[in-house]
Every structure is written in C-alpha cells, then in structure tokens.
Amino acid sequence: MRRVTFEVSYPAALVHPLHRRLAEEEGVSRMELLMWGPTTNVTTLSWFDADPATVRKVLTAVGSLSSASLVADDGGTYAFVHQTGFEFDDALLDLLAAASVVFLPPVTFFADGTATFDAVGETAALSEFYRRLGDLLKTRIRRVHDFRRGPPAGNLTARQAAALEAAVGVGYYDVPRTGTVADVADELDCASSTAGELLRKAESAVVSAFVADGSPAADG
Structure with a gap:
C-alpha cells in the first residue's frame, strides 16, 4: 500500500466557489477540509487560518449553504457547515467516486489556487487515478511513501x-x-x-x- 500526496490546480471553469472566494478575500489564505459527509446531505468540518468574521464572508460563496457554526480555536476558525451539495463539477465528483483509492483528510485549499490531498491505495490504482485526474486538473505528485496503520498518537488535531x-x-x-x-x-x-x-x-x-x-x- 502506498500513500501519495497530490497537488492540483483547477482551470477557471472547475474552481469551487469557496476556493475562488478564498483567493479573493483578504485576511485568509488557507482552508483545511477535515471531514465531509454524504453528497445527499453534506456536513463538513473545516479549519481556516482566519478569524470568524472573515470566515463568514468566505462562506457566503457557498450557494448550497443551509447553516454554519464557527468556533475560534487552534490559531484560526473551525467551521461546521451544513449544505445541500458539494458544488464541485460533476466530472470531478464522478472521478472521485469511481476511484479505487481512499482519500485521507485534510484536503487543503490555498489562496494561490492550488489544493493538496493524500490518497492511499495499490500502486496500479493510484497510477490510474493520477492519469485520470490529470485529464481534468493540472496535477503533480509531491510525495510518495508506504502507508502504515498504527494506533492513534495521542489526541492530535x-x-x-x-x-x-x-x-x-x-x-x-x-x-x-x-x-x-x-x-x-x-x-x-x-x-x-x-x-x-x-x-x-x-x-x-x-x-x-x-x-x-x-x-x-x-x-x-
């Protein structure tokens, strides 16, 4: 089993509204998507390197937002967000759903338009996912190493x-x-x-x- 860290850049047509607002809003440069729920009734937990007021401005870009609860902690703001859809392009969601790999949190979005995430799987499955992802997004591999399970290392965020x-x-x-x-x-x-x-x-x-x-x- 291998663990691969991917970095992607989105073409203009595929940029998520939240990521676009992240790049435009002053006072915030990073969002970490820590947990996400099923596509039919999405609940996410994210962390922003910004104060709650700035995060509220960023979240207005989410058209499917139904409610949000913000908690200032860990040098930034945690956001519990409930929405009715992910708002990613269908082609990207279909690719993620069909991939024979597992995605590990966090997915990190940066103000420069890039995002990073880790995927775990067998070499052939990771290679196929990389190939198909490259057809949609500008993609590069930042790190590859063996995946090892282990007991929780304390109560880490x-x-x-x-x-x-x-x-x-x-x-x-x-x-x-x-x-x-x-x-x-x-x-x-x-x-x-x-x-x-x-x-x-x-x-x-x-x-x-x-x-x-x-x-x-x-x-x-």
Whole structure:
C-alpha cells in the first residue's frame, strides 16, 4: 500500500466557489477540509487560518449553504457547515467516486489556487487515478511513501498531525537534526511561530499518550 500526496490546480471553469472566494478575500489564505459527509446531505468540518468574521464572508460563496457554526480555536476558525451539495463539477465528483483509492483528510485549499490531498491505495490504482485526474486538473505528485496503520498518537488535531508529518519529512527529528521549525513552517505554509506551537502541542499529546499507555519498550 502506498500513500501519495497530490497537488492540483483547477482551470477557471472547475474552481469551487469557496476556493475562488478564498483567493479573493483578504485576511485568509488557507482552508483545511477535515471531514465531509454524504453528497445527499453534506456536513463538513473545516479549519481556516482566519478569524470568524472573515470566515463568514468566505462562506457566503457557498450557494448550497443551509447553516454554519464557527468556533475560534487552534490559531484560526473551525467551521461546521451544513449544505445541500458539494458544488464541485460533476466530472470531478464522478472521478472521485469511481476511484479505487481512499482519500485521507485534510484536503487543503490555498489562496494561490492550488489544493493538496493524500490518497492511499495499490500502486496500479493510484497510477490510474493520477492519469485520470490529470485529464481534468493540472496535477503533480509531491510525495510518495508506504502507508502504515498504527494506533492513534495521542489526541492530535489534523493540524498537529500534519505538523509532525512535515517535521519528519524535513528531518526535524533526525539525529543529528537536519531540519528546522522554519522548514516545517514552509511545508505547512504558515508562520514559524505557528509551526512551533503546533509541534509543541503535538509532542505533548504523543508523549502523554505513551506514558499513559504504560507499554514497555524493547531495550535499545
């Protein structure tokens, strides 16, 4: 099993209204789609790097919006959104529905018009999905690695988990250390102070969970 991080850019005709507004609105540059529901009655949980007032402005772009609840936390705003449809182009939704891969949260949308997401599956299925996705969107592969299941690493938020993954990728936990907090911030497209805070909270959660578990480790 492989895990692939994709980066896509949408042609004008396929840009989601919310993503278009994200690029136009001042004070926000990033949205992370953390959870999403069935297409017949969509409920999503997202995080924005903005205050609630700005997020409300961005959400007005969603024509199918029926209600939204906003919570300021984790350096930005969480949005619980109820809507009657995803508002993505039908060709893209059909491709996602037919793909023989699984998509992992978050799906991250950036103000520069790009988006990133991870998919897990067998090599042949991932290659076929990449080929078909490239017929619709400008697509590139940012990272490929083996997929490994494992127990939950503490009570991590999606942002904290992403920070840990980025830190491992840039060598922040190598011995000797080859990456910096600034490198992690570059991967997350956030300020170094934000990356540092995310790492500290993630490390605290992981260590606390390990100590609470009490499982003995092998000598080494």
